Ligand SMILES: Nc1ncnc2c1ncn2[C@@H]1O[C@H](COP(=O)(O)OP(=O)(O)OP(=O)(O)O)[C@@H](O)[C@H]1O
């Protein structure tokens with residue numbers, strides 16, 4: 001049994017739980033377990049994930065560092081596990097609500113569970129969803145009316161006016177998790193005339209701290225529509241059509257962007273070797289050239305969500 005959110009809560013604990021579950025199921029599927037007679041056996045696993053309120057405390061007579069968790073959520077998770085097939089991951093309704101869009105789910109319908117009064121809705125988690133649908137979801141979440149933040153909004157508006165006039169600005173918004181940083185940016189973005197500005201959205205993620213340029217790779221996949229399953233030719237065609245609109249020198253940009261996106265060599269294209277510091281500098285220059293070319297056509301708002309691990313303070 002694993003708890004996500006206890007003792008340290010993160011904004012995305014349900015997502016972490018489902019990611020971990022899929023990783024466990026995939027790892028078990030791949031693994032052969034050795035037996036004492038030298039042979040091997042394969043094992044299967046079933047996983048249930050449920051999200052809900054629990055009470056966490058120590059039990060009289062037990063060591064104080066030993067925490068116990070009370071509440072029906074864990075019981076429901078154990079029962080959901082019973083609905084999973086071999087190496088399957090089944091989630092309950094609130095986990096589904098909090099993570100749909102992030103994962104591909106297959107509905108299992110409303111199921112009676114032993115020891116649970118009402119039947120519960122269950123879904124089978126299949127895989128991580130493509131990055132554009134994960135991004136769309138974050139943009140589409142329903143919102144309560146905006147309250148206050150007039151002075152912060154005015155400051156952003158003023159910086160933008162100066163940017164449009166040719167003097168670029170950098171603003172940093174920081175604060176404790178949930179204070180309203182993303183909301184402020186979203187409000188600001190929607191206040192701008194969409195036809196007269198470009199937006200580059202980069203999202204850092206604690207899941208990718210070891211991947212250089214991960215936010216840019218994710219953004220490129222999103223804007224080019226390149227999918228995990230695309231072969232090199234198709235990925236290259238999508239990248240080429242994006243760069244034809246954006247890059248001053250398409251052939252040069254293609255070899256750097258292609259390398260960052262790990263597209264292997266194919267017809268009339270050779271990725272550069274980013275292991276060389278010289279080529280890495282040139283790669284950054286190629287990205288900067290594309291941005292500068294775009295900003296000559298219209299002002300660009302670059303929003304970067306930085307999320308240092310393990311405590312979230314972002315902007
Ligand atoms: N001024 C506001 N008026 C109304 N709702 C708000 C306001 N600020 C934030 N919210 C709501 O509060 C919730 C949390 O806000 P938001 O996601 O912007 O926080 P955050 O600071 O970006 O958090 P994190 O550090 O986790 O990224 C959202 O549902 C958001 O719509």
Ligand SMILES: [Mg+2]
Pocket residue numbers: 181182183314315
């Ligand atoms: Mg945020």
